[in-house]
Amino acid sequence: MSGEEFSLDFREVLQQQHSSDVIVTLLTFMRPGDDVPVRLSSDRTEPLDFSGPNALWGTRSRGEIFYWLPLSIVMPGYGEDVVPQFRISVDMIDREILDVLRASNVPADAKVEIVRASDPDFVASQHKGYKLAGAPWNDAATQLVLRQRSWDLEPFPAGTMNPTTFPGLFP
Structure with a gap:
């Protein structure tokens, strides 16, 4: 992620030594066949529910929780x-x-978005096209690994030049 992807205001917040604004990472996971995505936030920006024994915190961004x-x-x-x-x-x-x-055995599609806590509706950076590739875990934490499709494994050129696929090359 280069600095050119962010606006000048966002880069200023990133470079400040002491800032009252917090950078929040929003994660969206969608499995094939599911109607509702799983949405996670790296920081708690507002209380969502205090009715149960534990308070439920989260971030509202563009109308989604x-x-x-x-x-x-x-x-x-x-x-x-x-x-x-x-x-x-x-x-x-x-x-x-x-x-x-x-x-599920099918890897979930994942999207990562970077926002500021003071303006969660403005997405400063968005990363799409990732899949959940693995989730190794231990007693303390689980590591979610999101990867893009590796184009290095694709054959190049895609087809073979033979009389069936390229009849004009073979008289």
């Missing part, structure tokens, strides 16, 4: 040998997280 989970995210790096992937570490606050991750 993103539920807060204690997580940290490592953005993809740059370079020729670097695989474009996000690494998201989710604290193991409840074992039900593993049940959700194991519920």
Whole structure:
């Protein structure tokens, strides 16, 4: 992620030593066949519900609710040998997280968005086209690995030049 992707105001918030504004990562997971996506937020920007024994926190962005989970995210790096992937570490606050991750054999589509807590409706950076590639876990946390499709594994050129597919080349 280069600095050119962000507006001048957003870069100013990123570079301030002491800022009252918080950078929030919004994650959207959608599994094929599911009607409702799972939306997660890296930071709690507002209380959503105080009716139960535990307060429910999250972020409202563009009319959608993103539920807060204690997580940290490592953005993809740059370079020729670097695989474009996000690494998201989710604290193991409840074992039900593993049940959700194991519920389907089909990898979920993922989208990562970066917003400011003061203006969550303005998306500063959006990363689409990722799939949940793995979720190794231990007693403390689970690591969600989001990867894009690797074009290095695609055959090039795509087809073969033979008389059936290219009859004009063969008299």
